Amino acid sequence: MMSGIDILLIEDEPNIAEAVRFILMREGWRLEIWTEGGQALDRIRALRPRLVILDVMLPAQSGLEVLAALRADPELASTQVLMLTARGGASLGGATRLGKGDAMAGAGLFDAPEPVCADAAPDAAHAGQDRGTPAARPDFVMAKPFDNDELRRVVKEMLGQPA
Template sequence: MTTDRRILLVEDEPHIAEAIRFILTRAGWLVAVEPDGAAVLGRIRTLRPRVVVLDVMLPGRSGLDILTDLRTDPAFSTLPVLMLTARGHGRDREAAEQAGATAFLAKPFANADVLAAVERIAAADQAG
């Protein structure tokens, strides 16, 4: 499998991580899961994923802090990031967009929505 099909899924809830991993793997993505926000930047540097699916609320560091770090690092400033949150309030979406999220989904969501968002942002990044 080519490296452009790698995804880093950053989700601390095991049942949610497994459901997302399953649907993305069935669609041909190679999915690595990281449950701890403190370890994410190192995993991104090692894995070099095509897309990051990033939960907002994580142990160790928040997804918004991680996204801010990615957007200020020239190596990852344009890396497609799909933000996930259990709090679908407008202010959470606004904070994710201001931090540079490529796309945003509020929990609960259908697995098909995650797959569609990943495919959309990966295709847009490759085209642009």
């Protein structure tokens, strides 16, 4: 069942959730906030948002676990995901698009156990799992604190709107 929600924000920090809500709702997007990782997949399934903005560190279930479950679900696997992380900070330098075969330099979240070749699967591996275990990957990663204009730009790009 489609809900008409553009964005589901899964973020437990109230100040960050409110800032993201304010920025994105001013752009006219319909947004819902979910504050913990547990039951997040059920919420995504119920709402079918066009975009999920997912924090890495969440209570009950981590954002990485939510992402892995999302990518493993054939009905939800193609859902766009922007992952927010406090890890990586300056080394990320803003939003980073993770394409096929990319390893996220500096953050350690999506590093591959070996260099990933250009034809590798988009779910290479991340440090949170055993080495060599495939891991889910978001479409974009953005470090906190984020730039408001950068957040708007990335969300517009992910939703297929002109910048």
